[in-house]
Amino acid sequence: MLTLTPPAAAKVKSLLEQEGDTSLALRVAVKPGGCSGFSYEMFFDGDFADADQVAEFDGVKVVVDSDSAPHLEGAEVDYQDGLQGAGFAINNPNVSRTCGCGSSFS
Secondary structure: OOEEOHHHHHHHHHHHHHHOOOOOEEEEEEEEOOOOOEEEEEEEEOOOOOOOEEEEEOOEEEEEOOOOHHHHOOOEEEEEEEOOEEEEEEEOOOOOOEOOOOOEEO
């Protein structure tokens, strides 16, 4: 299962509060596509399957489907807010290469 850093959990919690539904979870998935073969998806979700992996980090529920789980094992979702911009980043030890745009991997 992947992990969520404290800054990422705080940002997700803030976004859920803005969304007005703190019962939703952050779903992290890997989908075929992009220049290198796979790309990440992150979105709020309230529908869960029996095979989903669920974990909680600082009060934020994170869900990963069974197909994405092997690609995300040991990965970390972080949030950074700095002079170069703000956003989520997935640090994934399973990635062998990434594309030039930085949004897909293999």
